[in-house]
Amino acid sequence: MAARKHLLVLLTLFLAACTAEQGGTPHPAPRVSSPPPVENLPSTKVRSIFDGRTVELADGTRARISLLAEPASCTAAAALDFATKTLLDKEVRVNSITPGEVSLMLPDGTDFALAAVSAGMMRTSGVDGGPLMDAETRASKAKLGLWAEECPTSTPAPPPPTSTSAAPPPASPCVVVYRITSTWPGSFQAEVTVRNVSGALIDGWTLRWQFTDGQTVTQMWNATASQSGADVSVTNAGYTSLIVADGSISLGFNGTVNGLNAVPTTFTLNGAACTTG
Known part of the structure; x- marks a missing residue:
């Protein structure tokens, strides 16, 4: 009789466990890490600008801004001017993408690469879609910055100088x-x-x-x-x-x-x- 009671108790516990697994609360999914918030990124200053996409930080680190193409020769000066006014001696937050490449966040939280592309100062590189590609499309349609006129693919060689008179003879000794x-x-x-x-x-x-x-x-x-x-x-x-x-x-x-x-x-x-x- 005692053995039968023990068997009924074990059976009851087994059924309760099955019911809880089938109809109970599901197990929580594993957590996936997300990029750190902007406010958690390290803060520094930009002390030198080399071109529209290459900077030197306060600690002497020279880095290229990720996802920006090399400036075209006909717009390099405008790109450098934009980067200088936007970044030089400004406090930025730095997110390292790959060795030698960084993304820079401006004090208002704007990504510099996005700002440069939106203003038509720079083109994107290695981007298949997303906000940067959308910004480049809008800048192109609006004829902003470098899109205002086509850059020549090559610079024509200057014509040889023409002389209207013969070269002066060497000085007499x-x-x-x-x-x-x-x-x-x-x-x-x-x-x-x-x-x-x-x-x-x-x-x-x-x-x-x-x-x-x-x-x-x-x-x-x-x-x-x-x-x-x-x-x-x-x-x-x-x-x-x-x-x-x-x-x-x-x-x-x-x-x-x-x-x-x-x-x-x-x-x-x-x-x-x-x-x-």
């Missing part, structure tokens, strides 16, 4: 003054002064010119002359070989002439053209 000092029938005497304006010492020289009226050199001092037809070549004497910078030497000669006695107009010193004075 010498100035020659040729002066007829006296004349008499069939003969004349002349003096030639050579000035060194090259800025450097001349050590040894040859002066050349050409007569146009059949003149000939018969005797020369301070130098040695040789002549072939109209061409005259004059080489320094030993004591006149040096011409210091901004200094000069003078040589003289007697010559013959029959008729006109035009002054030579073209002189060279060691192959370089001289000006005449």
Whole structure:
């Protein structure tokens, strides 16, 4: 009899347990963690702006703002200006997305990336939908910021500079003054002064010119002359070989002439053209 009572008690407890499992309160679902509230994110300041999406935080960390594309060259200045006015020296809350990338929350709780895209200052990157893509679509339709005009895909090369006149000749290293000092029938005497304006010492020289009226050199001092037809070549004497910078030497000669006695107009010193004075 006692065994039967124990069996009835066990059966009653078993049925009660089954009833509770079938008709009782369900077990609670496991809890899933959610992103931390904005107010729980660490707060810092932005101390440098490198471009529209790259910043340096107060602790020296340099980071790229997540989900923003690199600014186009034609709008990079506007993007930098927007980021500077919005973030520089401002307190922000930082949420690290991946190493080297962060999202920045402005003091009013606005995500900077969303603000930049909404203003048309930046484009999104790596986004398939959501608020950022919606903001980019609205900015594009409203022609805001970079959407106001199409950025060229490449910058055309500037046309080559055009010149309306020939390049000026190089500065002459010498100035020659040729002066007829006296004349008499069939003969004349002349003096030639050579000035060194090259800025450097001349050590040894040859002066050349050409007569146009059949003149000939018969005797020369301070130098040695040789002549072939109209061409005259004059080489320094030993004591006149040096011409210091901004200094000069003078040589003289007697010559013959029959008729006109035009002054030579073209002189060279060691192959370089001289000006005449």
